[in-house]
Amino acid sequence: MKLKLITVLALLAMLVGLAACDSENGRSENRAYLENFEVVWQTVNDTYFDPTFGGLDWDEVHDRYRPLIASTESGEEFYRIMNEMLFELSVSHLAVAPADQLAPGLSVEGSIGIDVRLLGDDAVITSVQPGSPGGEAGLQPGFVIQSIDGVSIEEIRSSAFLTPPFNSRNESLDIIHGMMGRLNGPPGTTVSITYLDERGEAHEQRIERAQRSGDVVSPGGGLPPFFIDFEATRLAGNIGYMRFNAFIPPVDEKFTDAIESMGDAAGLIIDIRGNDGGVWPVRKLLAERLVNERVLAWRYRSRDDSRDVYLDPAETVYDGPVVVLIDGASVSSAEEFAGALQAIHRAVIVGERSPGRVLVIDLMELPNGAIFLYPIEQTMTPDGTVLEGHGVVPDIPVGLDRDLLLQGVDSQLEAAIEYIERGQPRD
Numbered sequence: 001m002k003l004k005l006i007t008v009l010a011l012l013a014m015l016v017g018l019a020a021c022d023s024e025n026g027r028s029e030n031r032a033y034l035e036n037f038e039v040v041w042q043t044v045n046d047t048y049f050d051p052t053f054g055g056l057d058w059d060e061v062h063d064r065y066r067p068l069i070a071s072t073e074s075g076e077e078f079y080r081i082m083n084e085m086l087f088e089l090s091v092s093h094l095a096v097a098p099a100d101q102l103a104p105g106l107s108v109e110g111s112i113g114i115d116v117r118l119l120g121d122d123a124v125i126t127s128v129q130p131g132s133p134g135g136e137a138g139l140q141p142g143f144v145i146q147s148i149d150g151v152s153i154e155e156i157r158s159s160a161f162l163t164p165p166f167n168s169r170n171e172s173l174d175i176i177h178g179m180m181g182r183l184n185g186p187p188g189t190t191v192s193i194t195y196l197d198e199r200g201e202a203h204e205q206r207i208e209r210a211q212r213s214g215d216v217v218s219p220g221g222g223l224p225p226f227f228i229d230f231e232a233t234r235l236a237g238n239i240g241y242m243r244f245n246a247f248i249p250p251v252d253e254k255f256t257d258a259i260e261s262m263g264d265a266a267g268l269i270i271d272i273r274g275n276d277g278g279v280w281p282v283r284k285l286l287a288e289r290l291v292n293e294r295v296l297a298w299r300y301r302s303r304d305d306s307r308d309v310y311l312d313p314a315e316t317v318y319d320g321p322v323v324v325l326i327d328g329a330s331v332s333s334a335e336e337f338a339g340a341l342q343a344i345h346r347a348v349i350v351g352e353r354s355p356g357r358v359l360v361i362d363l364m365e366l367p368n369g370a371i372f373l374y375p376i377e378q379t380m381t382p383d384g385t386v387l388e389g390h391g392v393v394p395d396i397p398v399g400l401d402r403d404l405l406l407q408g409v410d411s412q413l414e415a416a417i418e419y420i421e422r423g424q425p426r427d
Contacts, residue, residue, distance in 0.1 A: 036366045037069040049378045090164045092357035093375045106226040110187035110209035123153045137207045142406030144196040148182040165389040170355040187211040198406045232258035240265035247278025247333040252285045259289045267321040267420030277332030288314045297340040299380040322347040323416040331357040339392045343381040349394045350416045356391035
């Protein structure tokens with residue numbers, strides 16, 4: 001089964017695969033591994049958007065990796081070798097993994113309700129959900145996590161599973177995913193955290209994970225259910241604020257309702273920091289709630305063709321000033337959304353440069369039940385900027401500051417508010 005979508009699929013821990021085969025079924029397992037290998041290689045050979053494969057000799061890659069797969073003795077080794085081969089193309093959204101290892105940030109069921117970012121060498125808590133287990137345990141933005149379940153942050157950094165495109169922003173994101181993967185888990189289980197508080201004093205807390213809230217949706221394509229969060233409110237000064245963690249229904253309906261209720265807002269802040277991406281129709285619909293005329297938003301290049309996608313104004317649009325907040329964990333559809341609005345001069349982008357994980361993909365369920373995701377189109381903004389590897393560069397670059405977080409100040413959000421309060425003219 002295939003599902004065409006644009007999404008970030010955070011590929012951490014994907015090498016935890018199938019159990020090792022025993023001596024009696026080893027040959028049949030190897031035949032199955034080879035069957036999956038040939039399907040994957042041939043699909044990339046036939047559909048990859050760049051017929052030159054970035055200068056890589058894809059036939060030579062096949063001949064080099066096939067004997068390695070033929071001698072594979074375990075599912076874990078199969079996943080490792082397959083992804084080593086695919087990662088030679090150095091692009092995102094190209095991997096083989098068990099279904100439950102795809103998009104763990106959206107599918108994990110239990111959480112302690114905190115978010116973490118790397119600020120310099122420190123793993124700093126950047127947000128704590130009110131009423132969450134982390135909040136009840138006394139965790140606050142600005143606290144520095146030192147270890148998770150006895151594993152130091154330095155160990156997590158050094159052992160992080162790195163995925164393409166290989167740049168420093170993407171490497172930081174992979175480390176963040178490694179930390180969040182240890183913090184989150186099944187509801188009712190616990191995680192032990194050591195951290196430094198605002199005075200630099202060390203503490204240790206064992207916190208029980210709670211069931212995540214939000215809408216639960218089934219994306220299909222062999223993927224597990226996703227938890228979708230959406231928040232819409234008005235800040236001081238009659239500024240509209242929306243935050244959501246993915247471009248996946250029912251975000252489209254909730255965004256539309258919020259737009260209809262915020263037509264008189266002095267400005268609109270769309271917070272997609274840490275947004276995991278999503279599907280093309282949702283991203284397009286959201287952008288169409290913000291434009292007054294038909295405009296070219298994205299260009300897509302496939303192997304044999306290219307296509308232009310235009311935004312058509314919705315019946316109800318917001319025409320005031322718009323700020324989009326992004327950071328180093330805003331990926332895929334989040335990058336396409338921010339990049340397009342920036343390119344057509346419809347929004348000011350505030351925050352930190354995104355990693356550049358931006359390609360159009362298909363999904364395929366392999367004969368062994370694994371999920372194979374592969375890119376079929378390359379995304380460009382109207383001016384021809386390729387977002388993959390490049391990311392979105394903010395108009396107003398602002399990083400988070402630990403000292404300000406300890407004071408309860410979100411410097412990126414404050415910069416967005418300040419921009420709107422300066423009285424930017426309505427379109």
